[in-house]
Amino acid sequence: MTTGTTPQPSADDDYFFEADLYDTLWAGLNKLDLPFFLSTVKEFGGPVLELAAGTGRVLLPAVRIAGTGVDVDLSVSMLEQGRRNAAAEGLDESAVRFVEGDLRTVRLGERFPLILAAGQPLFHCANDEDWAEALATVREHLTPGGRFVSGIPYFRFDEMAKYSERLYLAGEIRHPGTGQRIAMWDYNTYDLQEQSITRRRVSELLDEDGLVTERRHTFRKNYYRYPNEVRRTLQQAGFTIEREYGGYDESPYGPDSEHYVWVATAR
């Protein structure tokens, strides 16, 4: 039974079936990038704007440091999960705001000393125009001298080839609310020309005997960019890259890096 306020599946919400599982699925990310993002909050202060902050995985601990923050996200279901997480942590709407919006077009009429984009949401940008719009949004919301901090994985097809066009078990989890067993299988296709990855995820609900009680296929397409392309795009959009790293451990960036992480200011 649904109510008027319960998020419904929609074409704009490709996180609909993932929102309540997101924090369980991606808990491992916290070890990777959270200490880095929180160190930038300690250094540059708030209020913090996180573009595509989703369930608040990074934003909520950031708000604990900075005092206030805003999550702008396209997915109503991710925002709903973020609100639930904030309430569970005792944070109220005066500390953290959840705004439904597109990072390419949103205009809050406010400026922030720190804007984060964690979890590579810029890889939802399909083309140069999307990137230009996303970076214009960042410019519009930065205070003079404010920082834009984000990162991307360094995509290497050699390493990804083993996942290409084959179905593999991505993992099994238990639903954090219901305890239901969920097995997830992924089938990825890569378009090296377009620089895109399309993931078909097959999610199976299992009973305790391992019998599949429900199976769902969902699709998500992301567009990757190489570090040099991102660096050039940032510079063309009028950003100065103040620091760049090859990982969230602040190791130097180089050809063998696994990530490209930056702290930028708008000229």
Ligand SMILES: C[S@@+](CC[C@H](N)C(=O)[O-])C[C@H]1O[C@@H](n2cnc3c(N)ncnc32)[C@H](O)[C@@H]1O
């Ligand atoms: C991988 S999640 C990252 C969430 C969060 N930043 C984190 O690190 O846990 C990507 C998020 O980007 C959001 N998203 C995708 N395209 C967007 C857009 N054009 N504008 C705003 N949010 C978007 C999705 O709804 C999702 O919440």
